[in-house]
Amino acid sequence: MTEVDVVLSGGEILLTDGRLLEGDLAIQDGRIAGISTDPIAARQRLDVSGLTVLPGLVDEHFHVFRNYGWETYEGATCAAAKGGITTVVDMPLDNPPVLTEAALREKLAAIGGSCHVDFGLFAGDPEGAIDELDGMVKAGARALKVFTGGVAPPGMYPGADTGGMLELFRRCKELGIVAVAHCENAEIVDTETARLQAAGRSDVAAWDEARPWYSELEAVVRVALLGEVTGCRTVIAHVSSYQSVDAVTAARARGADVWVETCPHYLCLTTEEMAGDGRMKWNPPSRDSASVEKLWQQVERGEVHTVGSDHAPLPKDPDADIWAQLPGAGNGLEPMLPLIATETRRRDLGLAKAVELLSSTPARLFDLYPQKGTLAPGADADVVVVDTRSNRTLDARELEYHDQEKWSPYDGRVVDVWPVYTLVRGQVVFAEGEVRGAPGDGRFLPGRQADACS
Numbered sequence: 408m409t410e411v412d413v414v415l416s417g418g419e420i421l422l423t424d425g426r427l428l429e430g431d432l433a434i435q436d437g438r439i440a441g442i443s444t445d446p447i448a449a450r451q452r453l454d455v456s457g458l459t460v461l462p463g464l465v466d467e468h469f470h471v472f473r474n475y476g477w478e479t480y481e482g483a484t485c486a487a488a489k490g491g492i493t494t495v496v497d498m499p500l501d502n503p504p505v506l507t508e509a510a511l512r513e514k515l516a517a518i519g520g521s522c523h524v525d526f527g528l529f530a531g532d533p534e535g536a537i538d539e540l541d542g543m544v545k546a547g548a549r550a551l552k553v554f555t556g557g558v559a560p561p562g563m564y565p566g567a568d569t570g571g572m573l574e575l576f577r578r579c580k581e582l583g584i585v586a587v588a589h590c591e592n593a594e595i596v597d598t599e600t601a602r603l604q605a606a607g608r609s610d611v612a613a614w615d616e617a618r619p620w621y622s623e624l625e626a627v628v629r630v631a632l633l634g635e636v637t638g639c640r641t642v643i644a645h646v647s648s649y650q651s652v653d654a655v656t657a658a659r660a661r662g663a664d665v666w667v668e669t670c671p672h673y674l675c676l677t678t679e680e681m682a683g684d685g686r687m688k689w690n691p692p693s694r695d696s697a698s699v700e701k702l703w704q705q706v707e708r709g710e711v712h713t714v715g716s717d718h719a720p721l722p723k724d725p726d727a728d729i730w731a732q733l734p735g736a737g738n739g740l741e742p743m744l745p746l747i748a749t750e751t752r753r754r755d756l757g758l759a760k761a762v763e764l765l766s767s768t769p770a771r772l773f774d775l776y777p778q779k780g781t782l783a784p785g786a787d788a789d790v791v792v793v794d795t796r797s798n799r800t801l802d803a804r805e806l807e808y809h810d811q812e813k814w815s816p817y818d819g820r821v822v823d824v825w826p827v828y829t830l831v832r833g834q835v836v837f838a839e840g841e842v843r844g845a846p847g848d849g850r851f852l853p854g855r856q857a858d859a860c861s
């Protein structure tokens with residue numbers, strides 16, 4: 408190989424077959440040029456001896472909540488770079504939500520120069536104006552987000568009824584985009600909430616009881632059926648309970664193109680650990696330790712396919728009761744890789760399993776593979792280099808937060824995988840604790856049906 412732009416030298420490189428190979432990773436023109444056990448000549452050499460080289464993460468469940476004042480694209484994508492995330496797919500839960508082609512084009516123009524990592528966009532639920540979905544896809548959206556009824560906080564996002572979802576899934580199938588569904592049954596949630604509030608309950612456990620596993624399961628069964636009959640690729644967002652995974656496994660056995668996403672707060676937090684802290688509120692809730700263990704067994708069996716952050720750093724009030732508290736598990740971008748990779752290694756699933764959940768499978772599901780999600784030659788040189796040689800303690804004070812108290816449900820958690828360098832298309836955007844890139848380094852990734860690509 409002739410002299411290339413950049414070489415990461417001496418690290419253990421994760422190959423596409425899951426093996427680790429000690430050698431040099433070559434980067435030319437922002438892409439992976441090759442992997443070799445022999446030294447490769449380069450104009451720039453980054454010594455990563457003793458470290459492990461992985462494909463950058465693809466986070467398909469990323470929120471900035473534009474125009475709420477809680478977060479900025481610059482801040483959130485800095486957090487992504489620090490967390491080894493090189494691509495985010497941004498949700499449409501802006502204020503107001505992005506439900507039309509005009510809104511999506513306005514958003515793209517506004518945020519295009521603000522991101523430190525590459526980004527794609529979700530289309531929102533057009534509430535019956537289905538041609539707007541075509542328009543959003545033409546403008547570059549690569550996925551649709553739906554909620555199964557009125558289960559978002561009031562005014563934040565429309566709920567779809569079953570007929571509306573059927574129509575949307577049919578159109579997604581025609582357009583060739585993936586549908587992602589937030590699954591809870593609104594009637595069950597409303598009934599249980601009223602019952603618990605009437606009983607005077609306001610503790611953390613009441614949130615789990617108000618949005619129970621059966622409210623999730625009912626909606627998952629409904630959405631998986633719609634995915635099955637329409638043939639639309641469907642991802643069940645942030646699955647919290649093993650019962651829901653079993654329902655998807657059954658639908659998949661019948662041939663449905665339906666997939667399970669979960670999040671760090673369903674795999675690495677239990678209701679027992681959360682008791683007494685009123686900030687520990689998100690939708691759906693985390694579950695008890697026996698349920699979390701079953702979810703991990705499903706991860707091991709390959710029945711859970713992807714992990715997204717559901718990054719949602721809404722301000723928390725330690726004194727607010729559970730009904731008044733804003734939802735969200737805080738900055739989910741920086742702790743995600745350390746938490747999940749530490750746990751997959753502890754369970755003898757290795758780093759390869761973490762990469763499958765956090766990078767290669769989300770890249771495949773969101774039509775980004777093999778440009779993203781692999782270190783194969785020709786792929787974008789999106790890389791995270793991690794240190795697995797020592798323990799480190801997660802510290803909420805080190806996390807990116809915009810204009811609010813820094814907080815994390817994982818504060819004090821000991822992990823043994825830690826990002827040291829992050830590269831986006833060959834450019835170092837994070838190194839040794841510092842974000843090195845600039846806003847605007849991240850590029851928009853339009854879906855393949857976008858008018859710019861046709």
Ligand SMILES: [Zn+2]
Nearest residue numbers: 468470498717
């Ligand atoms: Zn979300």
